[in-house]
Amino acid sequence: NAGVTQTPKFRILKIGQSMTLQCTQDMNHNYMYWYRQDPGMGLKLIYYSVGAGITDKGEVPNGYNVSRSTTEDFPLRLELAAPSQTSVYFCASRDFGTGDQPQHFGDGTRLSIL
Amino acid sequence: RKEVEQDPGPFNVPEGATVAFNCTYSNSASQSFFWYRQDCRKEPKLLMSVYSSGNEDGRFTAQLNRASQYISLLIRDSKLSDSATYLCVVNTGTASKLTFGTGTRLQVTL
Numbered sequence: 621n622a623g624v625t626q627t628p629k630f631r632i633l634k635i636g637q638s639m640t641l642q643c644t645q646d647m648n649h650n651y652m653y654w655y656r657q658d659p660g661m662g663l664k665l666i667y668y669s670v671g672a673g674i675t676d677k678g679e680v681p682n683g684y685n686v687s688r689s690t691t692e693d694f695p696l697r698l699e700l701a702a703p704s705q706t707s708v709y710f711c712a713s714r715d716f717g718t719g720d721q722p723q724h725f726g727d728g729t730r731l732s733i734l
Numbered sequence: 735r736k737e738v739e740q741d742p743g744p745f746n747v748p749e750g751a752t753v754a755f756n757c758t759y760s761n762s763a764s765q766s767f768f769w770y771r772q773d774c775r776k777e778p779k780l781l782m783s784v785y786s787s788g789n790e791d792g793r794f795t796a797q798l799n800r801a802s803q804y805i806s807l808l809i810r811d812s813k814l815s816d817s818a819t820y821l822c823v824v825n826t827g828t829a830s831k832l833t834f835g836t837g838t839r840l841q842v843t844l
Contacts, residue, residue, distance in 0.1 A: 653832075662834035714830055723830075730775075
């Protein structure tokens with residue numbers, strides 16, 4: 621049972637570089653989310669998607685972009701990496717349905733910008 | 735005021751102790767509520783949903799007070815393996831977006 625898969629697990633970037641964090645889920649979930657978690661802090665929502673072709677901003681979208689061309693994939697793009705984007709990034713998915721259904725998380729991407 | 739507030743702890747308790755965590759939320763329109771557990775440097779995992787009637791799962795009991803906008807988690811007979819950060823999480827409605835508290839750290843010792 622793969623669930624939510626994130627790649628890479630670790631990455632070091634130089635300031636100004638770009639990269640894409642990959643997220644894929646095999647549960648046919650409509651909803652997908654990207655969060656970042658800074659040390660000692662809660663998760664903050666970057667972007668989310670309610671289905672293929674539909675994305676929307678979360679609480680902290682600046683400096684990021686997303687796309688959702690398929691149900692399975694929800695990549696997160698950093699165009700010009702900045703030290704403030706050093707964080708742990710989690711992707712999550714959730715089935716369509718009542719609000720008490722849980723989100724399922726990938727095991728995270730640890731990103732350092734130097 | 736933060737949307738979801740928790741005491742960060744740490745709570746240091748001996749094995750076998752009972753420990754309670756509290757959480758308050760600011761959005762009265764919040765629809766559903768959860769406790770997630772997060773181990774060091776790992777992803778959050780659902781511990782349990784929280785219902786108005788209160789609910790129990792083994793040694794864990796969750797309570798919700800909508801009038802006071804207050805959520806609690808009680809852990810009985812603490813185990814070493816319960817050591818983790820417990821995240822209070824609120825579903826704020828649209829697209830089931832979740833708002834996370836910063837977490838309460840629990841350390842269970844021998």
